[in-house]
Amino acid sequence: DGGITQSPKYLFRKEGQNVTLSCEQNLNHDAMYWYRQDPGQGLRLIYYSQIVNDFQKGDIAEGYSVSREKKESFPLTVTSAQKNPTAFYLCASSLRPGRPYEQYFGPGTRLTVT
Amino acid sequence: DAKTTQPNSMESNEEEPVHLPCNHSTISGTDYIHWYRQLPSQGPEYVIHGLTSNVNNRMASLAIAEDRKSSTLILHRATLRDAAVYYCILRPSNNTDKLIFGTGTRLQVFP
Numbered sequence: 001d002g003g004i005t006q007s008p009k010y011l012f013r014k015e016g017q018n019v020t021l022s023c024e025q026n027l028n029h030d031a032m033y034w035y036r037q038d039p040g041q042g043l044r045l046i047y048y049s050q051i052v053n054d055f056q057k058g059d060i061a062e063g064y065s066v067s068r069e070k071k072e073s074f075p076l077t078v079t080s081a082q083k084n085p086t087a088f089y090l091c092a093s094s095l096r097p098g099r100p101y102e103q104y105f106g107p108g109t110r111l112t113v114t
Numbered sequence: 115d116a117k118t119t120q121p122n123s124m125e126s127n128e129e130e131p132v133h134l135p136c137n138h139s140t141i142s143g144t145d146y147i148h149w150y151r152q153l154p155s156q157g158p159e160y161v162i163h164g165l166t167s168n169v170n171n172r173m174a175s176l177a178i179a180e181d182r183k184s185s186t187l188i189l190h191r192a193t194l195r196d197a198a199v200y201y202c203i204l205r206p207s208n209n210t211d212k213l214i215f216g217t218g219t220r221l222q223v224f225p
Contacts, residue, residue, distance in 0.1 A: 004157075031211060042201060042215030043158065050211065058212070090157050100146045100205050103213060105157030 003027065004106035006091050011111045013085075021076045021109045023091030029104070031097040032074035036060060037088040037108075049074055050097035078111065085113045118202045123220040126192045134187040134219055136202030141182050144207040149176065149187050151198040152218070158201065161187065197223045 004025045013019045025032065031050050035043040045058030049068040063082025068074050074093075078085045088110050092103040119137040126132045138147070149161040162169055162176045164185070169176040175188040189196055201218040 033211070035215075040217070042217050043213070044215070045212060048211050056211075088155075092157070094211075097211055100148070100163060100207065102148075102160035102163070103150075103158075105159065108155070108157050110155075 004091060004093055004104055006089075006106040006109050008109060009107065011109055013111070013113050015113055016080045017113075018080055019078050019085075019111065019113075021078065021089055021091075021111070023074045023076065023106060025072055025074075025091075025093045025104075025106075027093055027095075027104065028071070029093035029095050030071070031094045032068065033092040033094075033103065034058075034064070034066065034074070034076045035090045035092065037090060043090060046076065078113075085111060087111060117214075118204060118216055120200075120202055120216060120219045122217070123222065125222045125224065126189075127224050128193060129191050132189040132192045132196070132221065132223075134189070134200050134202075134221065135184065136186070137184045138202070138204055139183045141204055142206070143182075146205040146207065147176065147178060147182075147185050148203040148205050148213070149174070150201045150203065150213075150215075151196075152201070153198045158215075161200070163205070192221075192223045194223050194225065197221055 007022045033048040034046040047066045049055035065077045090108045091106045094101045094103045148163040150158040152158040164176045177186045199218040
């Protein structure tokens with residue numbers, strides 16, 4: 001089955017630690033995205049990548065980093081510089097950048113930092 | 115970025131049609147109107163999108179006002195599985211990689 005996988009579903013970390021969230025897709029999509037969702041809010045774009053080895057900052061990139069070394073993988077690192085890292089993180093992909101194709105979302109990772 | 119306005123919540127009974135409104139008075143001529151929905155603790159799911167004409171697919175219909183300042187997502191027969199938060203999103207054609215989510219409409223469906 002084609003789709004997007006995110007792991008783990010739940011993640012707990014101590015304050016001051018970096019943590020990397022996994023996102024893999026087997027849809028052969030060019031574009032991938034990371035969003036953050038806080039309780040009762042809509043999604044906000046953190047980073048996106050239109051092609052391998054290239055990515056752009058979204059609206060709330062501070063305290064986050066990404067890499068896109070392979071087409072199917074787009075991991076997100078939440079660094080200790082992110083002031084409020086506890087949130088629901090969602091990864092998405094779409095067929096081609098620059099077109100109004102639908103975005104397919106993964107099941108999300110709920111990160112709790114204490 | 116053009117904004118959308120949706121009611122915070124709506125209710126429906128099972129098997130009845132549901133009309134979810136969205137106002138987007140600052141829409142530009144090349145903005146696409148997208149709808150996504152999100153079930154609790156899941157990622158959003160694409161529902162439908164359109165530019166000027168009304169659109170139908172297996173999930174829903176999208177009715178777009180002639181002046182494009184508003185649109186309505188129509189679920190023809192609500193089921194309990196349609197209970198979700200529905201997001202109306204304007205997607206600029208010149209930067210279609212950005213989906214700007216508002217807080218959406220929470221739809222409750224009663225048996």
